[in-house]
């Protein structure tokens with residue numbers, strides 16, 4: 001991966017969910033974007049690893065079990081091999097929308113065994129925390145993880161915890177219309193901010209637009225909120241992305 005050639009990332013999308021991932025990769029490459037491609041279960045993890053093999057210059061694969069799949073995929077022993085071949089672990093986390101997140105439930109057990117493996121492998125992690133921000137932070141705090149991205153994080157009152165722990169948070173196209181996300185982007189330490197689209201999620205307030213080509217608009221909005229030029233915001237986010245991926249620096 002040549003990070004100088006691909007300075008900006010869509011730090012969280014589900015490339016394997018697109019009917020034609022190749023088209024998404026081509027468009028992203030044309031925009032100068034790298035893709036951190038996330039997975040939700042064993043099948044999508046295998047697909048994502050395959051896509052990264054075919055597009056090694058622009059796709060960095062993340063493998064794992066999403067909270068929505070935890071009941072079905074309680075055995076994550078397959079993850080060890082997949083994680084060796086992957087850039088990192090994701091999308092993992094907790095979400096009360098799918099099943100209970102308390103101890104004794106599948107979600108917490110699956111999350112903990114995945115985090116154990118990421119800790120052992122020394123790989124970055126992407127965390128889904130919708131409706132369970134504090135519970136996720138509590139679990140994460142019990143591990144010694146290389147680097148952590150709180151994807152589409154909405155725990156406005158927990159930004160200080162993220163900053164204290166050196167975590168990153170990613171802003172997506174919802175930043176273009178969400179007052180809460182705008183407040184968070186304005187007040188957070190700029191060195192924490194990454195950009196993502198969660199593609200193929202489509203954004204109704206943006207006319208159903210989706211995918212990595214929205215990243216420059218998100219950077220533009222960050223620049224507006226931070227009072228910087230587009231180029232300054234772009235460089236900040238690009239540097240943040242590299243610190244997230246290679247926390248010890250990359251030789």
Ligand SMILES: [Zn+2]
Nearest residue numbers: 014038091198
């Ligand atoms: Zn996602």
